[in-house]
Amino acid sequence: MIRKLGRRLPWSAGRPPVRDARPGAGALAAAPQTDAPAAAGDAPLLSVVVPTFNEQHNVPTLIARVDAALAGIDFELVFVDDSTDETPEIIARSTAAGDVRLIHRPPSEREGGLTTAIVCGLRAARGTYIAAIDADLQHPPEKLRDLLLAAQSGADIVVASRYLRDGSAAGLPGVSRHIVSAGSKWLSRLLFYERLRHASDPGSGFFLLRRSVIEGVELRPVGYKMLTEVLVRGRWSRLAEIPYRFEPRLAGRSKAGWWQGIQYLHHTYRMFVEVREVARLWKFLAVGASGVGVNLGLLWLTTSVLGVAAHPGWAVGVEGSILSNFWWNRTFTWRDRRDSRRFGMVREAVRYHIASVIGVLANFVAFSAAIRLGSATMPAGIAGIAAGFLANYIGAARFVFPASAGVRPHVAIASAERPAANDDPAVLTVKECAPDGARSDA
Numbered sequence: 404m405i406r407k408l409g410r411r412l413p414w415s416a417g418r419p420p421v422r423d424a425r426p427g428a429g430a431l432a433a434a435p436q437t438d439a440p441a442a443a444g445d446a447p448l449l450s451v452v453v454p455t456f457n458e459q460h461n462v463p464t465l466i467a468r469v470d471a472a473l474a475g476i477d478f479e480l481v482f483v484d485d486s487t488d489e490t491p492e493i494i495a496r497s498t499a500a501g502d503v504r505l506i507h508r509p510p511s512e513r514e515g516g517l518t519t520a521i522v523c524g525l526r527a528a529r530g531t532y533i534a535a536i537d538a539d540l541q542h543p544p545e546k547l548r549d550l551l552l553a554a555q556s557g558a559d560i561v562v563a564s565r566y567l568r569d570g571s572a573a574g575l576p577g578v579s580r581h582i583v584s585a586g587s588k589w590l591s592r593l594l595f596y597e598r599l600r601h602a603s604d605p606g607s608g609f610f611l612l613r614r615s616v617i618e619g620v621e622l623r624p625v626g627y628k629m630l631t632e633v634l635v636r637g638r639w640s641r642l643a644e645i646p647y648r649f650e651p652r653l654a655g656r657s658k659a660g661w662w663q664g665i666q667y668l669h670h671t672y673r674m675f676v677e678v679r680e681v682a683r684l685w686k687f688l689a690v691g692a693s694g695v696g697v698n699l700g701l702l703w704l705t706t707s708v709l710g711v712a713a714h715p716g717w718a719v720g721v722e723g724s725i726l727s728n729f730w731w732n733r734t735f736t737w738r739d740r741r742d743s744r745r746f747g748m749v750r751e752a753v754r755y756h757i758a759s760v761i762g763v764l765a766n767f768v769a770f771s772a773a774i775r776l777g778s779a780t781m782p783a784g785i786a787g788i789a790a791g792f793l794a795n796y797i798g799a800a801r802f803v804f805p806a807s808a809g810v811r812p813h814v815a816i817a818s819a820e821r822p823a824a825n826d827d828p829a830v831l832t833v834k835e836c837a838p839d840g841a842r843s844d845a
């Protein structure tokens with residue numbers, strides 16, 4: 404099989420030339436590629452994207468094990484490297500059976516670290532299926548074949564999971580990493596339940612997807628959780644999971660630290676705000692909390708400042724909070740489903756009032772039932788609020804903003820175009836790896 408080793412030539416300054424390992428091949432920076440450029444139909448079945456940051460002692464074993472695991476499969480390895488050690492030179496000397504492509508990012512292009520490296524690799528990958536795997540052998544390459552088979556059997560995304568029976572997270576170094584891993588997993592699943600409820604390990608760095616899942620989808624991850632980004636923003640309907648044992652690092656040190664925790668929170672916030680069709684329940688809850696403030700504020704304003712009587716003041720407070728909640732839910736929680744036809748907003752507002760009345764009735768019924776069953780007043784009040792909230796939410800989701808009224812596409816679409824083909828597909832262009840959301844041509 405033809406081997407190609409590409410690198411971004413503009414990034415080569417200041418580093419020793421990367422050499423092609425084939426007998427007689429010269430330094431790539433000096434000698435142009437002699438391999439025939441891959442034709443459109445020459446794309447491999449599988450691209451394996453490997454982010455590397457100072458992994459010189461792990462890369463030879465990784466390449467050998469990927470090679471053995473994928474014997475007989477048409478694949479390419481795409482390294483996205485930010486190393487300051489000998490990693491790129493070692494990759495260049497590889498003798499893998501699959502194509503090996505290397506993208507070495509200069510310091511000025513490394514913003515975002517690991518996840519932007521993976522996005523870069525995903526965008527550069529040419530395979531029908533694309534996998535991501537760490538270079539430190541914490542992810543056993545032997546599982547790649549199983550992941551591919553699961554995708555070929557119909558799954559859009561296949562996740563290698565530590566949290567299934569027969570899987571294990573034992574290789575995580577230290578108790579704190581176990582706590583952070585489990586905590587972030589549950590927070591993500593709770594927040595983005597629409598997309599993650601079936602994902603046992605949304606923080607896994609080891610996964611495989613059909614390229615259509617991310618094609619035309621703008622990816623804007625921060626930190627380490629690339630899979631969560633793909634699951635939340637990608638276009639997929641079938642998820643498969645395969646258990647695996649997360650091994651200790653073969654060599655070298657982890658680059659993860661407390662900073663990744665901050666980045667995780669930033670990333671979570673970004674997805675919460677930017678992705679329309681997730682976390683609706685929580686957005687609805689946040690809007691409801693703001694409504695309490697509006698209600699009490701108006702009550703105070705009318706009765707204490709303007710001298711209005713208590714009951715009219717109460718009515719203004721309640722109506723003001725209903726209208727404010729309606730506006731926020733229309734603008735934030737269900738903004739992709741709002742009815743933009745003539746009088747659409749009026750229709751929605753009327754329905755929202757009906758849903759609110761039903762919510763109050765549900766509150767009353769639950770409160771009365773709890774009292775009848777012998778409950779004290781406060782727990783009964785809480786039961787009433789819960790029932791009212793639920794009825795309100797279901798009413799808003801099904802009756803005020805039903806799915807059929809959606810007029811926007813399922814996910815945000817940025818640049819759907821891949822950059823124009825390069826003469827030599829083994830040499831990646833700067834554009835090809837510009838971070839999503841930061842493309843000049845987007």
Ligand SMILES: Nc1nc2c(ncn2[C@@H]2O[C@H](COP(=O)(O)OP(=O)(O)O)[C@@H](O)[C@H]2O)c(=O)[nH]1
Pocket residue numbers: 453454455456457458483484485515516517520536537538539541656657658659
């Ligand atoms: N290109 C690139 N790769 C990185 C970066 N940080 C980590 N990696 C790679 O991502 C993978 C996982 O990183 P690691 O430090 O092992 O994180 P851990 O497994 O969560 O402890 C390894 O292959 C690293 O070499 C980065 O900033 N840039």
Ligand SMILES: [Mg+2]
Pocket residue numbers: 537539541652657
């Ligand atoms: Mg690791």
